[in-house]
Amino acid sequence: MRRRFDTATLAVALPFLAFVGLFLFVPTIGLAIKALTPGGSFGFTSLQRALEGSYRTAFVNSIALAVTSAVIGGVIGLLLALSLRSMQRPRWLRSTTDSWSAVASQLGGIPLAFAFIAAIGTQGIITKMLGLVGVDITESGFSLSEFWGLVVVYLYFQIPLMFLVMMPAVGGLRQTWAEAASIMGASPSRYWRSVGLPLLLPSFLGGLLLLFVNSFAAYATAYVLNPGAQIVPLLVRFLLQGNVITGEQDLAYAIILWTITLLLASLLFIAVLQRRTARWSST
Amino acid sequence: MRRLIPAIAAGALLLAACSSGSSDSGGTSSAAPESSAATSAAPAPGDTCGSTIDEIAAKAKEEGQVNLIALPDTWANYRGIIDSFVEKYGIQAPVMNPDASSADELTAVETLRGQPDMPEVLDIGPSFVQQAKDAGYLESYKPLVWDEIPESLKGEDGTWVGAYYGVLAIATNATIQPNVPKSWADLKKPEYEGQVTINGDPREAGAAFAAVVAAALANGGSYDDIMPGIEYFAELKKLGNLQTIDVTEAAVLSGEVPIALDWTYNFPGLKPALDEAGFDFQVIVPSDGVYGGYYAQSVVTEAPHPCAARLWLNHLVSDEGALGYLEGGAIPARYAALLDKGLITPEVAANLPSAETIAAISFPTQEQVDKAKALITEQWGPMVADQ
Amino acid sequence: MKVLRAVFLVLLGLFFFIPLLAMARFAFQSVPVVLLTPEKLLEGWSVSGLIEVFGSPEFQKAAFISLQLMLLAIAITLVLLLPVAALVEIRAPQLRTAMAAITLLPWVVPPIALVVGVAATFRNTVPWFLASPYSLVPFYVLWALPFSYRAIDAGLRSIGARTLYEAARVMGASTFTIIVRVIVPNMIGAIIAASVLTAALVLGEFAFAALLLKETLPTFMAEFQRSEPRAGMALALAVMLLTALIIWIGVRALRKRGMDLQAAGV
Numbered sequence: 018m019r020r021r022f023d024t025a026t027l028a029v030a031l032p033f034l035a036f037v038g039l040f041l042f043v044p045t046i047g048l049a050i051k052a053l054t055p056g057g058s059f060g061f062t063s064l065q066r067a068l069e070g071s072y073r074t075a076f077v078n079s080i081a082l083a084v085t086s087a088v089i090g091g092v093i094g095l096l097l098a099l100s101l102r103s104m105q106r107p108r109w110l111r112s113t114t115d116s117w118s119a120v121a122s123q124l125g126g127i128p129l130a131f132a133f134i135a136a137i138g139t140q141g142i143i144t145k146m147l148g149l150v151g152v153d154i155t156e157s158g159f160s161l162s163e164f165w166g167l168v169v170v171y172l173y174f175q176i177p178l179m180f181l182v183m184m185p186a187v188g189g190l191r192q193t194w195a196e197a198a199s200i201m202g203a204s205p206s207r208y209w210r211s212v213g214l215p216l217l218l219p220s221f222l223g224g225l226l227l228l229f230v231n232s233f234a235a236y237a238t239a240y241v242l243n244p245g246a247q248i249v250p251l252l253v254r255f256l257l258q259g260n261v262i263t264g265e266q267d268l269a270y271a272i273i274l275w276t277i278t279l280l281l282a283s284l285l286f287i288a289v290l291q292r293r294t295a296r297w298s299s300t
Numbered sequence: 301m302r303r304l305i306p307a308i309a310a311g312a313l314l315l316a317a318c319s320s321g322s323s324d325s326g327g328t329s330s331a332a333p334e335s336s337a338a339t340s341a342a343p344a345p346g347d348t349c350g351s352t353i354d355e356i357a358a359k360a361k362e363e364g365q366v367n368l369i370a371l372p373d374t375w376a377n378y379r380g381i382i383d384s385f386v387e388k389y390g391i392q393a394p395v396m397n398p399d400a401s402s403a404d405e406l407t408a409v410e411t412l413r414g415q416p417d418m419p420e421v422l423d424i425g426p427s428f429v430q431q432a433k434d435a436g437y438l439e440s441y442k443p444l445v446w447d448e449i450p451e452s453l454k455g456e457d458g459t460w461v462g463a464y465y466g467v468l469a470i471a472t473n474a475t476i477q478p479n480v481p482k483s484w485a486d487l488k489k490p491e492y493e494g495q496v497t498i499n500g501d502p503r504e505a506g507a508a509f510a511a512v513v514a515a516a517l518a519n520g521g522s523y524d525d526i527m528p529g530i531e532y533f534a535e536l537k538k539l540g541n542l543q544t545i546d547v548t549e550a551a552v553l554s555g556e557v558p559i560a561l562d563w564t565y566n567f568p569g570l571k572p573a574l575d576e577a578g579f580d581f582q583v584i585v586p587s588d589g590v591y592g593g594y595y596a597q598s599v600v601t602e603a604p605h606p607c608a609a610r611l612w613l614n615h616l617v618s619d620e621g622a623l624g625y626l627e628g629g630a631i632p633a634r635y636a637a638l639l640d641k642g643l644i645t646p647e648v649a650a651n652l653p654s655a656e657t658i659a660a661i662s663f664p665t666q667e668q669v670d671k672a673k674a675l676i677t678e679q680w681g682p683m684v685a686d687q
Numbered sequence: 688m689k690v691l692r693a694v695f696l697v698l699l700g701l702f703f704f705i706p707l708l709a710m711a712r713f714a715f716q717s718v719p720v721v722l723l724t725p726e727k728l729l730e731g732w733s734v735s736g737l738i739e740v741f742g743s744p745e746f747q748k749a750a751f752i753s754l755q756l757m758l759l760a761i762a763i764t765l766v767l768l769l770p771v772a773a774l775v776e777i778r779a780p781q782l783r784t785a786m787a788a789i790t791l792l793p794w795v796v797p798p799i800a801l802v803v804g805v806a807a808t809f810r811n812t813v814p815w816f817l818a819s820p821y822s823l824v825p826f827y828v829l830w831a832l833p834f835s836y837r838a839i840d841a842g843l844r845s846i847g848a849r850t851l852y853e854a855a856r857v858m859g860a861s862t863f864t865i866i867v868r869v870i871v872p873n874m875i876g877a878i879i880a881a882s883v884l885t886a887a888l889v890l891g892e893f894a895f896a897a898l899l900l901k902e903t904l905p906t907f908m909a910e911f912q913r914s915e916p917r918a919g920m921a922l923a924l925a926v927m928l929l930t931a932l933i934i935w936i937g938v939r940a941l942r943k944r945g946m947d948l949q950a951a952g953v
Contacts, residue, residue: 025862026774026778029770030771030774033768033770036767036828037789037829039808040801040805040825040829041789041792041793041796041829043804044800044801044803045792045796045800045804048796048800048804070681070682071682071686074681074686093699096695097696100692100696101696104692112938113935115935115938116931116932116935117703117931119883119884119886119887119931120887120931121703122887123888123890123891123892124891124927125891126909127550127912127923128710128923128927129706131551131554131920132706132709132710134550134554135554135710135712135920136706136708136709136710138545138556139556140476141709141720142709142712142720142723143705143709144720161545162545173702173703176699178834181834181838181880181884182834182837182841185845188845189845220841226791227834230791230794230833231794233794233795234794234797237893237894240546241545241546241548242544242545242546243544243546244504244508245500245501245680245685246544246685247686253797254797254799257403257799257800258401258403258407258504259402259403259503259504260403260424260425260428260504260506260509261425261427261503261504261506262427262503263403263427263428263431273796273797273800276795277795277796281788284787284788288784288787369900374913374914379914396900396901397897397898397900397906398913399897399913400897404897404898407799407802408898408899408900411802411806411810411899412818412900413810413814414810414814415818417818475721476721548912548916549912549914549916550713550912550916550920552916553719553916554720555720555721570916573915576717577717577718577719577722578719579719
């Protein structure tokens with residue numbers, strides 16, 4: 018089998034590798050080099066600075082935001098996939114959800130943020146309507162600019178993304194298995210505990226990782242809701258794309274390098290979990 | 301396959317090392333020596349563009365286009381200024397990436413160097429001028445009316461001109477908040493809870509940075525010491541008066557930001573929509589802290605259309621350009637000259653702050669700006685953003 | 688159980704629908720919320736701003752470019768990914784983690800870092816490439832990788848590509864035949880999922896287009912929103928709905944032919 022790595026394999030893999038090499042590896046290695054050579058000479062000062070003070074707070078906040086929106090969005094997305102899977106009617110529901118999820122998962126920035134501002138901001142139409150009935154949202158301390166406000170808005174694209182990820186896996190759950198299980202006397206919850214959920218777990222974990230990374234990278238939406246939020250993508254933007262700070266590119270690249278490290282660590286973590294939970298998958 | 305990935309990685313490493321060594325969109329010194337030699341040794345091509353406006357216009361017409369960047373339509377009435385330019389000289393003036401930040405502009409110049417659509421005239425914040433100079437992006441070109449531009453609004457070597465400036469103002473939606481605040485001290489009052497907004501974050505946005513400096517001036521600080529400004533906003537946040545939604549046009553129009561701290565020239569463009577909505581919007585320069593901020597315009601070196609670029613710069617500081625800025629609520633650099641010519645009529649001055657305010661405006665030096673930048677970068681996070 | 692499910696779906700539907708309604712109300716009615724009274728409910732509605740922008744040449748040009756970029760991005764994504772994904776699944780499953788890492792990386796490196804890095808390479812070799820609007824395509828393909836690779840990989844796994852391949856080999860088929868006549872037809876669902884998401888992504892992607900100074904539909908919309916906030920929101924809504932509609936039509940047509948967005952499940 019090893020000798021099969023021949024010219025045909027190379028020909029197949031080369032375009033992809035060349036593409037990824039040029040557009041991904043080169044910039045990444047370039048920025049790693051810049052992060053490791055602050056001010057022109059090799060050193061770890063940028064990497065150290067990137068973990069102090071505001072930047073440390075930003076990492077903590079970003080991780081919290083990412084984990085929260087990934088887990089909540091993931092669970093709801095999974096439930097949505099499961100709910101729709103067993104429904105035959107109304108027929109339009111499946112295709113509508115599919116198409117809307119594709120669009121919603123890519124939403125962000127001003128339109129998405131403003132949709133929520135228009136709904137539940139201080140001058141939101143829902144806020145006003147609730148005010149007429151005596152319910153004051155602002156009193157409760159909820160604010161779109163704070164942590165939970167951001168989570169709620171992020172869910173708008175996290176849930177559809179998880180839904181789209183889980184659809185193939187959920188579809189792979191043969192109805193016949195559920196029927197066989199019930200014939201053998203297993204309750205629905207038993208079926209889910211022993212068959213359904215374990216089968217879905219690897220894909221679910223993979224989806225969680227995707228949502229985590231997606232939320233970590235999202236900045237346009239956060240910027241509209243709170244341009245000063247202490248999260249990593251915004252801080253990187255301050256350093257690389259702002260109107261005030263100059264000369265701190267090395268620090269920004271150091272922050273990005275740490276983010277990449279965090280991603281790889283999460284990836285390995287999820288991969289290990291997946292391997293341990295994949296019992297009957299087709300490998 | 302196994303051996304291929306390391307090979308590709310090694311190749312990528314090599315490529316990256318070569319390319320990262322040759323440039324940066326920032327202040328590393330490797331780019332400086334050759335570019336400063338270029339600008340001092342070779343005569344700039346623009347010197348052949350002409351010494352009167354008609355000569356320059358003729359050469360520019362042959363070129364046919366000038367590539368602009370980072371000029372939003374509603375910012376200081378750039379739409380009107382560009383339209384008047386296009387109409388007068390018959391040259392195309394497309395604006396790429398109107399929302400570009402100063403850093404984005406420099407990135408664009410670097411990315412598109414030598415290409416026909418490289419940006420040819422920059423509009424950058426003062427703190428970026430040095431970086432642009434070091435990278436060799438700024439052409440040394442003095443517009444024809446150079447002598448009429450105040451000293452504080454131009455670079456002596458001709459590398460930049462501050463064609464317009466504005467004042468940091470408090471814009472209040474009087475329909476939502478009838479009690480219009482008039483000073484920085486006013487903003488602390490409890491009735492403004494959750495209503496005061498700055499445009500962006502001071503570590504990133506020029507207007508927000510200006511708000512902090514202006515607040516410092518109003519609270520016993522100076523251009524050398526802006527800590528009182530940071531403390532002021534920390535207190536404002538603690539009082540609950542500071543709201544952190546971004547001041548986008550949609551947010552202003554929906555009433556989500558009843559009190560916005562922003563440049564005077566950012567509001568006239570929105571006025572028609574605000575009127576239609578039935579909002580009474582009042583823009584007031586705070587009585588206790590007047591901060592004027594300018595943006596620097598420069599012609600870019602190695603421009604594909606050098607004469608058109610010079611024509612544009614001349615247009616900005618000309619009378620038409622100045623009147624365009626005035627309509628947008630910005631103060632043109634040659635304000636004093638226009639005043640002498642009698643061109644500042646009441647209609648024209650309608651969107652401007654009062655003459656006393658304009659007379660009181662002063663600008664910080666580069667060192668003061670750098671110091672303020674460093675302080676904000678260090679302290680804004682822990683003192684304000686984290687609270 | 689069914690009741691719970693119905694309640695869940697309704698609540699979720701409200702969560703997704705209400706912000707859009709609020710946005711539409713702002714977009715089409717000029718009366719702000721604070722001045723809204725029951726008498727004024729029907730006042731100030733108009734779609735003229737939206738109709739006007741649809742007719743503007745800049746919008747049409749930007750939309751046309753975005754559509755071209757979308758089709759190119761989908762084509763190149765599929766051409767690049769299908770062979771590699773099949774290769775990894777069939778011959779080198781041990782590389783799966785590496786591929787997962789590689790395809791997840793694009794979302795971690797900010798666009799500014801990617802553009803600056805790529806620009807540095809191209810400037811010394813093929814400088815005119817970045818000046819062309821089509822230079823956005825590789826970035827879009829890259830940005831779509833996290834999802835498109837995952838979708839195609841999931842599709843391959845759920846149809847048991849490895850087994851199919853080996854069975855077909857045993858029966859004497861060439862690799863090419865297997866890919867074209869066995870694997871791809873069974874994977875139409877996953878291919879459609881990857882394409883559809885790439886399409887939605889291209890029509891919404893702003894960062895790369897802005898950095899490279901290109902005029903695409905999203906950059907046009909961003910600037911339009913600054914000068915015309917209400918019409919800008921109306922346009923954003925319209926583009927969202929149109930994209931969803933096009934995808935909906937495509938998905939329905941395929942469902943009618945028995946090809947599902949999910950893998951074959953009984």
